[in-house]
Amino acid sequence: MVSEYRIQGETGEWEVVIGLEVHAQITSKAKLFSGASTEFGSEPNCNVSLVDAAMPGMLPVVNGECIRQAVRTGLALNAQINLWSRFDRKNYFYADLPQGYQISQLYHPIVGEGAIDVPLDEKDPDGEVKTIGIERLHVEQDAGKLMHDQHPTMSYVDLNRSGVALMEIVSRPDMGSPAEAAAYVRKLRSILRYVGSCDGNMEQGSMRADVNVSVRKPGGELGTRTETKNVNSMRFIQQVVETEARRQVDLIEDGGTVVQETRLFDPDKGETRSMRSKEDAHDYRYFPDPDLLPVELTEEFVAEARASLPELPDAKRHRYEQELGLSAYNAAVLTAEAETARWFEALLTESAAAQKASEADVAKPAANWLISELFGALNRLGKNLDESPVSHEHGAELLALVADGTLSGTLAKQVFEIMLETGDAPAEIVEEKGLKQTSDTGAIETVIADILAANADKVEEYRGGKDKLFGFFVGQTMKAMAGKANPQVVNELLRKALDG
Amino acid sequence: MANITDLGVAEIRDGFRAKDFSAREVAGAFNDAVAGAEALNCFIVTTPEKALEAADAADSALAAGTAGPLAGVPLGIKDLFCTKGVQSTAASHILEGFTPTYESTVSGKLLEAGAGMLGKLNMDQFAMGSSNETSYFGNVVSPWRRNDGGNTPMSPGGSSGGTSSAIAAHIVPAATGTDTGGSIRQPAAFTGICGMKPTYGRCSRWGIVAFASSLDQAGPMARSVKDCAILLEAMAGYDPKDSTSLDEPVPSWETALSGDLTGKKIGIPKEYRVDNMPEEIDALWKQGTEWLKDAGAEIVEVSLPHTKYALPAYYIIAPAEASANLARYDGVRYGLRELPDGANLQDMYAATRAAGFGEEVKRRIMIGTYVLSAGFYDAYYTQAQKVRTLIVRDFDNAWAQCDYLLTPTAPSAAFGLGDLSDDPIAMYLNDVFTVPSSLAGLPAIAVPGGLDKQGLPLGLQVIGKALDEQGVFNAGLALEERAGFSARAEKWW
Numbered sequence: 001m002v003s004e005y006r007i008q009g010e011t012g013e014w015e016v017v018i019g020l021e022v023h024a025q026i027t028s029k030a031k032l033f034s035g036a037s038t039e040f041g042s043e044p045n046c047n048v049s050l051v052d053a054a055m056p057g058m059l060p061v062v063n064g065e066c067i068r069q070a071v072r073t074g075l076a077l078n079a080q081i082n083l084w085s086r087f088d089r090k091n092y093f094y095a096d097l098p099q100g101y102q103i104s105q106l107y108h109p110i111v112g113e114g115a116i117d118v119p120l121d122e123k124d125p126d127g128e129v130k131t132i133g134i135e136r137l138h139v140e141q142d143a144g145k146l147m148h149d150q151h152p153t154m155s156y157v158d159l160n161r162s163g164v165a166l167m168e169i170v171s172r173p174d175m176g177s178p179a180e181a182a183a184y185v186r187k188l189r190s191i192l193r194y195v196g197s198c199d200g201n202m203e204q205g206s207m208r209a210d211v212n213v214s215v216r217k218p219g220g221e222l223g224t225r226t227e228t229k230n231v232n233s234m235r236f237i238q239q240v241v242e243t244e245a246r247r248q249v250d251l252i253e254d255g256g257t258v259v260q261e262t263r264l265f266d267p268d269k270g271e272t273r274s275m276r277s278k279e280d281a282h283d284y285r286y287f288p289d290p291d292l293l294p295v296e297l298t299e300e301f302v303a304e305a306r307a308s309l310p311e312l313p314d315a316k317r318h319r320y321e322q323e324l325g326l327s328a329y330n331a332a333v334l335t336a337e338a339e340t341a342r343w344f345e346a347l348l349t350e351s352a353a354a355q356k357a358s359e360a361d362v363a364k365p366a367a368n369w370l371i372s373e374l375f376g377a378l379n380r381l382g383k384n385l386d387e388s389p390v391s392h393e394h395g396a397e398l399l400a401l402v403a404d405g406t407l408s409g410t411l412a413k414q415v416f417e418i419m420l421e422t423g424d425a426p427a428e429i430v431e432e433k434g435l436k437q438t439s440d441t442g443a444i445e446t447v448i449a450d451i452l453a454a455n456a457d458k459v460e461e462y463r464g465g466k467d468k469l470f471g472f473f474v475g476q477t478m479k480a481m482a483g484k485a486n487p488q489v490v491n492e493l494l495r496k497a498l499d500g
Numbered sequence: 501m502a503n504i505t506d507l508g509v510a511e512i513r514d515g516f517r518a519k520d521f522s523a524r525e526v527a528g529a530f531n532d533a534v535a536g537a538e539a540l541n542c543f544i545v546t547t548p549e550k551a552l553e554a555a556d557a558a559d560s561a562l563a564a565g566t567a568g569p570l571a572g573v574p575l576g577i578k579d580l581f582c583t584k585g586v587q588s589t590a591a592s593h594i595l596e597g598f599t600p601t602y603e604s605t606v607s608g609k610l611l612e613a614g615a616g617m618l619g620k621l622n623m624d625q626f627a628m629g630s631s632n633e634t635s636y637f638g639n640v641v642s643p644w645r646r647n648d649g650g651n652t653p654m655s656p657g658g659s660s661g662g663t664s665s666a667i668a669a670h671i672v673p674a675a676t677g678t679d680t681g682g683s684i685r686q687p688a689a690f691t692g693i694c695g696m697k698p699t700y701g702r703c704s705r706w707g708i709v710a711f712a713s714s715l716d717q718a719g720p721m722a723r724s725v726k727d728c729a730i731l732l733e734a735m736a737g738y739d740p741k742d743s744t745s746l747d748e749p750v751p752s753w754e755t756a757l758s759g760d761l762t763g764k765k766i767g768i769p770k771e772y773r774v775d776n777m778p779e780e781i782d783a784l785w786k787q788g789t790e791w792l793k794d795a796g797a798e799i800v801e802v803s804l805p806h807t808k809y810a811l812p813a814y815y816i817i818a819p820a821e822a823s824a825n826l827a828r829y830d831g832v833r834y835g836l837r838e839l840p841d842g843a844n845l846q847d848m849y850a851a852t853r854a855a856g857f858g859e860e861v862k863r864r865i866m867i868g869t870y871v872l873s874a875g876f877y878d879a880y881y882t883q884a885q886k887v888r889t890l891i892v893r894d895f896d897n898a899w900a901q902c903d904y905l906l907t908p909t910a911p912s913a914a915f916g917l918g919d920l921s922d923d924p925i926a927m928y929l930n931d932v933f934t935v936p937s938s939l940a941g942l943p944a945i946a947v948p949g950g951l952d953k954q955g956l957p958l959g960l961q962v963i964g965k966a967l968d969e970q971g972v973f974n975a976g977l978a979l980e981e982r983a984g985f986s987a988r989a990e991k992w993w
Contacts, residue, residue, distance in 0.1 A: 050602060054828040056595065057582045057604060057707040059742050089824050091872070093849055100827020155845075157832065285872035287881060290714035290821050292743050 003130075003176025007215065009249045014215045016245040017222060018181045019173035020237075021210040022188060023166050024198035025142070026069045032141050032165035033060030033103065040204050044147070044158035052163040054098035059291050062087075066165040067295060069197040070110050070139045071305045073167060076195045076312055077134050077188075079114025081302050085138075086294045091285045095157050096144035104140035104168075106286045110295060111137035116191065117314065118183045125317060125332035132184050133172030142166050161205075167198065173212065173222075178238035185209060185234060186336075190313050194338040208232040211265075213244040214258070223248065224258040228265050228272050240265050244272050316341055324348075324363035333371055343385050343392055344370055350396035355403050365399055373413075377420050389423045390416070398426040406430065408437045410483055439486040441493060444477070447485075448497050451476045462498060473498065504529040505670045509573050509727035510754075512673055516572030517562065523572035527555035527616055530574045533671040534618055539993040542666040544579050544637045545587050546619035554616030561614065570734055571614030576666050576675030579620040580627055580659075581607045581718070582707040586617070590709040591625045591635040594829045594836045594856025604707025605739045606676065606718045613734040618672055622662030625858045626826065627683055627711040630930040632661030633921050634860040642691055642914055643669040643989035647955030651992075652916045654956070657687030657930075663721050664691040668989055674722035674731055678708060680715045681814050682910075682934025685946035688721055689909035689959025692948040692987060694976065695721040696728040697934075699966045700941030701746035703732075704739030710825040712818035713744070715938050725947065725976040729753040732969065748967060756970055759978040762796030766975070767902030771807035772933055774911055780952045781908045788906055788949055788960040788979055795978035800902050804894040806887060810936040813887035815928055816871045816880050817939070823868025829856060863924065892940045899965050904975045907933050909946040909959035937963045945976040948985040957987065 006013040031038055034051035051058045074081050086108040089101040114134035119125050144162035146155045169188065175181045189207060192198040200207050209232075214225035226248070228240045248258050262281070263272040311319070313335045320331035334344045347370060351362040374395065378388060398416060401407045407415060407430065418429045430436050438444070451473060452459050462469040477490050504526055507515065516523055531548040551574045558571035582588045582600040589595040603611070611617065625634040632640040632655060642656035642665050656665035660677035664687035667675060677684035679697035688695030696719045703718040710716060720731030733754060738747040768789060773782070789799050831837035831852030838851035857865070871880035898905065911932055920927045937944045944963040952958055960979055964972035 053833055055582075055600070055602070055834070056588065056590070056598065056709045056828070057600075057705070059706050061741060061743050091824050091827060093827065093830060093846075095830075095832050095845055098828060098833060100830060101824050283874045285823075285869065285874075285877075287820060287824070287872050287877075290712070290744075291710075 003180055005177030005179070006218070007245050007249045009253050011253055013218060014245070014249045015218045015220075016176055016241060017173045017214045017216065017225070018175035018177075018241055019212040019225070020171045020175070020181060020184065021212070022169045022171075022185065023208050023210070024169060024192055024200070025206040026066045026139070026165040026167055027197055027199055028063060028065050028069065028165055030063055030065075031163040032063055032066050032139065034163050036163065038164050042160055044156070044160060047160040048162065052098065052159055054100070060103060060289070062292060062295065063165065066139060067110070067297075068305055069195075070137060070167055071297065071302060072195050072309055073169075073192060073197040074111030074114065074137050075302070075306050076191050076309060077111070077114040077116055077137065077169070079134055079137060080112035081297065082108065082110055082112055083297045083299070083302070084108065084294055085110040087289045087292045088286045089289045092282050094143070095155065096146050096159075096162070098144070098159065098162060102141050102143065103289055103292070105138035107288070108294075109136045109138035116184075116187055118180065118187045120180070120183070122183065122186075122332070123329065126321075126328040130174070130180060132174045135170040135172055137167055137169045140166050140168060173214075173225075178241040181211070181241050182234045182238050185237060190336055190338070194310055194312055196310075202232050202234070205232060209237055211237055211240045211244070213241055213248070215245050215248045215252070224260050226258065226261055226263050226272075228263045229275065231265050236265060236267055239267075239270055240272060243270060247272065310338070313341075320363075324360050324367075326363060326367050330367045330371060334367060339385055347392040347395050350393055351399050354396050354400035362399065362403070365403070366396075369395065369399060373416060377416070381420070389421075390419050394419060394425055401426055401430065405439065405486060406436055408483070408487055411435050411437055434484075436484060437486050438481065438484050439489045441489060444481065444485055444489055444493050445497075447477055447480045448473075448493055451480065452497060459498065470494065470498070505533045505673075507673060508723050509570075509674045509730050510724070512573050513570065513730070516558070517567070523555035523558035523562070523616075524552065526572055527551040527574050530618055530672060534666075537666075537669055537671045537993050539641065540643060540665050540669055540671070541638050541640050542622055542662040542669070542671065543576070543619040544589060544591060544622050544662070547586055547617050548619075550586070551616040551618045554611065554614070558614050558616070568612065568614030570610060570730075573614070573673060574616040574618045575610060576618050576621045576663060576672040577607050578660055578663050578676050578678055579623055580678050580709045580711075581676060582709065583607055583617065583620065586620060588620065588709070589636070590627065591623045591637055592829075592856065592858065592861070593636040594852070595709075596636070596836060598835050600707070602707060605704035605741065606708065606735045608707070609737065610676070610731070610734050615734070621660070621666060621675055624659035624661065624683075624860070626709065626822070626861050627659040627678055627680055627716075628822070628860050628864050629658040630682070630686055630927050631655040631915070631917065631920060632658040632687075633917060634658070634858050636858060639917055640665045641917065643991070643993065644691060644914060644956055645989070645992065654914045655690065655917050655919075657690035657910075657914065659683040660687045660695070660721060664688055664693060664695070667691070667693045667721055667723060669993070670988070674720060674727050676718060676735070677721045678716060678718050679934075679938065680711050680717075680818060681938045682931040684719045684721055685934045685944060685959070685961060686910045686930055688946040689948070689957065690914040692957030692959075692985060693721060693723050694725050694728050694945065694947050694980070695719065696732055696945045696969070696972070696976075697938070697943065698732060698736060698969055699746070699943045701744050702736045702748075702943075702969070704737070704742040704745045706739055706741040712821040713825060714821060715818060725945070725973055725980050726754060726757060728945065729757055729973050746967075751970060753970055753973055757977055758974050759795055759981045761792060761975060761978050764797045764904065764971070764975070765902040766792045766797045766799050767802035767898050767905045768799060769802050769804045769807065769898070769905055769907060771804050772907045774932060777908070777911050778913070778952070781911065781958060784949045784958050784960065785906070785908050791979055791982035792906060792975065794982060797975075797978075802898045802901050802905070804891075804898060804936065806890040806894050807936055809887045810891050810939055811928065811932055813884040813891070814931070814935040814939060815867070816884035817888065819864040819868030820872050820881055821868070823865045823872065826857070826861070826865055829853065831856075860924070888939050891936050895937075895940045895942060903964070904971060905963040906975075907961045907963065909933060909961040913952045913954065913956040913958055933961060942966055943969045943972045945972050947976045947979045947983070949979065949983050950985065951987055957985075
């Protein structure tokens with residue numbers, strides 16, 4: 001399906017063709033080829049083994065967990081798992097690359113062709129999707145980091161990241177707009193986080209993208225592409241596509257030609273600039289790393305990896321819609337992040353238990369409360385779900401109190417506010433503050449009688465046909481009962497007293 | 501009793517256990533011999549105190565009944581092995597002053613077995629060379645001289661030339677070598693000693709400065725087959741830190757040594773008759789065939805048709821791997837750093853590597869870089885890998901007809917230092933008989949067979965099937981027993 005995104009040039013409309021190479025750090029305690037820790041934020045050069053520093057005579061030994069995670073990710077991307085893959089050396093000199101080569105997989109990646117479906121309108125998850133092809137996924141080492149701000153004339157090197165395992169996930173050039181590119185990365189990130197193979201943290205550099213962009217006249221021959229390296233946020237990915245496509249269109253229309261080159265994105269200026277052209281491109285002299293044996297996987301290993309996969313976001317969303325009866329939008333919101341779905345499912349289980357009902361019966365109020373109440377509150381507090389002051393146990397308890405009539409909607413909101421502040425259990429709050437709803441007809445009738453007596457004129461008006469006054473009586477009754485009266489009972493008794 | 505420094509590994513081990521002498525006496529004797537042989541330039545660093553320390557520990561262990569299998573035996577360690585707290589340079593300037601904080605698996609196993617270390621042996625720089633002339637620390641001189649009355653300094657072979665020279669000069673009883681294309685076997689042949697390159701993967705490469713990872717193997721060098729067997733038992737074994745090390749049990753090779761080859765078939769590969777090979781080497785080869793027949797073996801002629809492509813393939817694959825393996829010597833983290841005024845990172849790399857690497861190392865880095873370059877990769881590297889596969893197949897086919905192969909070790913006796921240093925191709929030809937088995941990862945031993953007319957040693961090589969070190973040792977022993985090689989270089993140093 002063709003994207004409708006177009007760049008308006010002087011010579012007419014231009015189509016944009018986008019391919020992404022996403023580098024995702026594999027979640028693993030140890031690096032790809034050494035036992036060193038991968039902890040983020042350690043002091044410089046504290047997570048460095050002899051292997052990572054490329055001391056003489058040191059040898060890489062592949063970390064099986066990283067291989068397993070790559071296979072699980074490949075399976076989640078509906079991709080071909082290659083039972084035979086191999087590591088190659090990519091040779092170049094740089095101070096952040098101690099070995100003088102990066103161990104990567106050029107010729108025989110561990111994962112081959114796959115595809116994921118990306119919704120074109122994220123507000124309408126059941127609407128049109130676009131299938132984005134995955135060309136390959138391979139495993140490689142990360143480099144270290146240069147620090148230029150430590151000394152007036154020298155650069156320092158931090159090797160903590162050196163040797164950390166990355167997956168490079170290469171898409172087909174199947175995206176046609178900045179929004180599609182962002183939607184693809186968002187979907188990919190969601191899948192990786194579900195699988196648990198990458199934390200998807202773009203700020204910490206756990207996930208970053210090389211953005212390949214070219215332009216062409218609609219339906220025409222593919223143009224020459226440029227590659228903008230290391231783009232580390234969804235917003236920047238979109239900006240890179242926009243500015244780079246615009247730059248290319250302007251260049252071509254001014255009579256120039258796009259050169260195949262590597263570019264860098266400057267987020268401050270919002271523009272890309274040339275890093276090196278094809279002519280200066282490295283000859284990486286890839287060849288099989290003789291220190292490592294080929295990675296040979298058994299069918300059993302792959303089957304176990306498959307069995308270890310959690311329910312993935314699309315499947316989960318469908319189940320929420322079909323089995324729990326949630327709206328497509330709610331289902332999409334609740335399944336976009338693995339953490340949200342986990343939280344929701346815990347809430348669901350506890351709600352069903354507390355109300356002695358089925359999950360399907362309690363799902364809608366639980367989803368509504370989570371999305372409108374808790375998310376709203378967390379947003380206000382600037383907190384993530386995992387920092388929520390309200391636990392899912394307490395959430396379930398609150399929902400149960402509403403369901404059994406102990407709390408009205410209004411009271412529930414009050415209790416919830418207190419829960420947010422104190423983290424106390426709702427039942428305790430209800431008890432302590434006496435916020436329990438009353439359905440005691442005797443008490444309510446007494447109050448109603450007083451109110452009708454005190455407002456005889458309004459009673460007359462009402463009975464004379466001014467129906468709207470009913471709301472007034474409800475309000476007065478509720479106010480007199482400090483909001484604790486069961487509104488349904490109040491309605492019934494008022495009708496009886498007024499219309500009787 | 502014989503001079504202690506004339507004893508080999510088994511004799512020292514046994515004499516020490518029999519309390520004929522203490523480990524300290526042994527270490528002292530060899531320390532003195534080492535100190536008295538500076539003219540040979542065998543050592544880059546000597547560690548007499550380490551040898552004594554290990555000896556004292558051995559003496560105490562013997563008294564306590566806990567002496568290890570190599571207790572009391574002092575050894576030389578080739579400088580390619582990283583040794584904890586002792587400078588390890590691979591005979592290069594770029595690693596001059598580099599003192600590892602870790603011990604290579606192989607040298608660690610030897611020390612663990614109770615051996616002591618006399619020092620770090622000189623070698624061709626990064627194990628690249630066949631004459632020991634590429635060392636940054638000056639060439640080693642062989643104890644051997646031609647019998648022409650002249651005093652031409654002779655090459656001890658290479659790259660394990662410090663090792664071969666020291667053993668032949670009886671300043672160490674035995675030592676470690678490493679072999680990538682013949683670096684144990686050719687120097688053994690040049691100096692009249694034994695040297696064993698085991699099956700690729702038998703010995704861990706962890707902590708050995710890498711030259712060509714798919715070929716490098718550590719192995720023992722000593723004055724007898726038995727000593728080699730004893731040492732290899734201590735050196736070999738699976739190491740999870742080396743992905744290419746073999747998870748195979750280490751047999752007791754020494755115990756099963758036997759020169760009886762009844763029922764065994766020895767293959768004579770016809771392609772190993774090369775042009776211009778000295779008549780005496782051919783004669784020794786024939787003699788070796790007779791010796792093995794005498795030991796009960798049957799002789800068959802076999803063909804290894806791709807042999808002539810082995811050397812060119814080797815000189816593509818080994819430099820290709822080396823070009824990447826040596827990229828880490830960049831002046832950033834350890835070793836030499838040359839930082840000219842106003843230098844940027846690239847300048848520093850260039851200056852450091854220009855000053856730090858010798859000519860032969862640079863040549864191989866350039867060859868390796870070239871054969872891996874875009875546009876040349878398929879013509880060279882891919883092609884060489886195909887040749888390697890064919891070489892492996894040649895051997896597999898041969899094993900259908902025989903148990904071992906007998907060949908000369910090197911195409912000539914030792915040459916004078918400087919004779920070949922201007923002609924790299926002639927130098928590379930030294931490896932013509934050793935390279936094919938390296939490419940195939942097979943075990944092979946060099947055993948001295950006799951002297952040529954000039955009075956210089958000549959060696960024979962036995963190649964065996966993968967993991968059949970026992971068979972190779974046994975065939976080597978059969979040769980050794982019959983050759984009765986007892987010549988030794990007259991002391992001039």
